[in-house]
Amino acid sequence: MGSSANVPRRSFLQSTVAAGAAGLFLTGKESTAAEKSSATPAIQPGTTILFQGDSITDAGRKKDQGDTPNKQPGLGNGYAWMAASSLLTGPDGSSLTIYNRGISGNKVHQLADRWDQDCLVLKPNVLSILIGVNDIWHRLNGKYDGTVKTYEDDYRALLQRTKEALPDVTLVICEPFVLRCGAVNDKWFPEFDKFRASAAKLAKEFETVWVPFQSMFDEAVQYAPPEHWAGDGVHPSPFGASLMASTWLRTVQNA
Secondary structure (H helix, E strand, O other): OOOHHHOOHHHHHHHHHHHHHHHHHHOOOOOOHHHHHHOOOOOOOOOEEEEEEOHHHHOOOOHHHOOOOOOHHHHOOOHHHHHHHHHHOOOOHHHOEEEEOOOOOOOHHHHHHOHHHHOHHHOOOEEEEEOOHHHHHHHHOOOOOOOHHHHHHHHHHHHHHHHHHOOOOEEEEEOOOOOOOOOOOHHHOOHHHHHHHHHHHHHHHOOOEEEOHHHHHHHHOOOOOHHHHOOOOOOOOHHHHHHHHHHHHHHHHOO
16 A cells, blocks of 8 residues: 555545445446436435434434434434535525434344334435444354345345335445454454445345445545544544545435
8 A cells, every 4th residue: 555645635535436436337326427417316305315224324313303304413423414414504405304213233134123113114215224334243242143144135135125115215325344443353354345245236236326435444544544534443433424424425416
């Protein structure tokens, strides 16, 4: 890896855009310029957006205020809130409805257990899911016996169920990620990369928008050490969450 001192900041910003484009190609969402000009944006006036996942999405949200959209306590303090606040303060913000229903510690099967109440009843137009780190972390610490196959099978069933109930929903699959610091050591690899590959496989299978968070953080560590972005290797700092929010917005808005 080369020295970051010789890499201009603009290249980093451009790289996140390029990573988003690469993700769209991976999932079959690449479009010609003519198609993009005529396509309906994923986020437009009146859109309902739902963020789903584990503690990275939860980010300390107030569960007793989760039924009220668009307010910070129910949206938490992480990337979901940062992305939401940018949208809500934009030109169409007053017409948007944005929820966060991430819950700390969740694995895919726990999303499924609460899916009717915490997803389908909300009828989102855009559904963003970030899930996977607990499916390996809890296995490593002996609290779960699921495998990569369990993750992929459970995730596929969840996506199929969602598309049957909400056929017009725009699905956004976020790439699971870790940084090599804190709780993340060599025991995580190469197994964790298999979880990432499964998520990418499902994104392509269901033709979802793909947000390349691991690629983004792999680039980011050229500019600051892993601990700057996520002290324990899993949960983003405010700096990491801000980077995630900007990448999520660019990718989804350009889909």
